């Protein structure tokens with residue numbers, strides 16, 4: 001739909017930042033796991049302006065999002081470093 005230019009540009013920069021950090025950490029701190037997470041649409045101040053377009057079952061409470069992201073973190077292996085994960089543990093393509 002376009003729009004949100006600043007937000008989308010900042011996410012492009014964030015993705016490159018995390019990807020590059022993961023590459024560097026593999027060299028300098030090889031046991032560290034650096035991943036990027038997508039939390040899913042969560043009921044916060046940020047999402048409030050567009051929540052009316054989100055079906056209720058797809059709008060998570062903050063507590064639910066935190067639990068889901070903690071579960072993703074708990075399952076990580078060293079070989080996952082550099083990857084991008086969604087709230088349900090699925091791997092997002094770069």
Ligand SMILES: NC(=O)c1ccc[n+]([C@@H]2O[C@H](COP(=O)([O-])OP(=O)(O)OC[C@H]3O[C@@H](n4cnc5c(N)ncnc54)[C@H](OP(=O)(O)O)[C@@H]3O)[C@@H](O)[C@H]2O)c1
Nearest residue numbers: 007011037038039040041042043044045046047048060062
């Ligand atoms: N909510 C969603 O549906 C959703 C979906 C996908 C991704 N995300 C991402 O999740 C992250 C957290 O978002 P949220 O939904 O938790 O939003 P939020 O409730 O609005 O929280 C944003 C946080 O960022 C801080 N912040 C904002 N501008 C800042 C600045 N210039 N310098 C330092 N801190 C600043 C705020 O600090 P103060 O509390 O001090 O204002 C606040 O703690 C964001 O990166 C967002 O893009 C959220």
